[in-house]
Amino acid sequence: MQKTITVTVNGRTYERTVPIRLLLVDFIRDKCGLTGTHVGCSYEGRCGACTVQIEGRAHKSCMKLAVQADGKAITTIEGLSRGGKLHRLQETFRRYHALQCGFCTSGILMNAADFLDENINPNEEDVRRALVGNLCRCTGYAHIVEAILAASAMRHGLKPEPPPAETEGAP
Numbered sequence: 001m002q003k004t005i006t007v008t009v010n011g012r013t014y015e016r017t018v019p020i021r022l023l024l025v026d027f028i029r030d031k032c033g034l035t036g037t038h039v040g041c042s043y044e045g046r047c048g049a050c051t052v053q054i055e056g057r058a059h060k061s062c063m064k065l066a067v068q069a070d071g072k073a074i075t076t077i078e079g080l081s082r083g084g085k086l087h088r089l090q091e092t093f094r095r096y097h098a099l100q101c102g103f104c105t106s107g108i109l110m111n112a113a114d115f116l117d118e119n120i121n122p123n124e125e126d127v128r129r130a131l132v133g134n135l136c137r138c139t140g141y142a143h144i145v146e147a148i149l150a151a152s153a154m155r156h157g158l159k160p161e162p163p164p165a166e167t168e169g170a171p
Contacts, residue, residue: 005070009034010079018066024059025050027066028076036077036106037061040135048134051107052076058114060107060133077106080113089113089151096147096163100138108134112148122152 006015009032016031028037040049045063052061053075080087089109092098099105108131115122115130122130127145136144150160 003067003070005067007066007069007071008073010074010076020065020067022066023062024052024064024066024069024074025061027069028052028061028074031066034076034078038103038106040103040107046135047104047107048111049104049107051110051134053110053114056114056117058111075110077109080109087113088154089116089148092147092150092154092160093144096143096150098139098143098147100136104134104136104138108136108144112151116148116152116155119152121156122149124149 001020002017003020004015004017006013008014009028014032016027018027018031023043025037025039025043028034037052038049039062041047041062043062045060048060050061051058053059054064054069054072056075081090086094087109089112093105093109111130111134115127119126124145127148128141131141131144146161146163153160
């Protein structure tokens with residue numbers, strides 16, 4: 001069985017006829033050609049690498065059917081930056097060395113962007129709790145947490161703690 005759906009992904013409208021059981025992550029990757037959204041846990045919803053925003057809220061796209069997104073606005077990692085300028089989270093992830101292989105990074109960024117929209121002044125514990133649904137196999141999360149806290153501080157016009165490489169005595 002098939003259904004025609006219309007979704008707006010990163011500001012672009014897509015109308016496609018899809019199988020009703022097609023997962024949203026596969027729609028995004030295969031029908032929209034946006035490969036920044038990853039599948040890391042064999043469609044089990046455990047790793048968060050497939051996280052996108054639907055109507056501004058973070059969702060694991062391997063746990064949603066494409067037909068559930070009909071008529072909705074979706075933002076993927078490709079749509080997080082605006083006008084060629086990195087989103088403040090992308091910038092702090094770069095500055096704070098908050099990624100290793102990068103496979104999980106898009107999902108973490110999409111989750112963190114939603115989290116920061118909902119949390120005015122998070123602390124380290126708040127950030128770590130928000131990241132529970134995102135699995136990174138390469139890092140110990142310390143730099144990821146620092147980058148998210150720095151992005152939060154920047155949002156409020158505060159100067160964040162310097163990245164590890166910029167601290168006194170660093171090479």
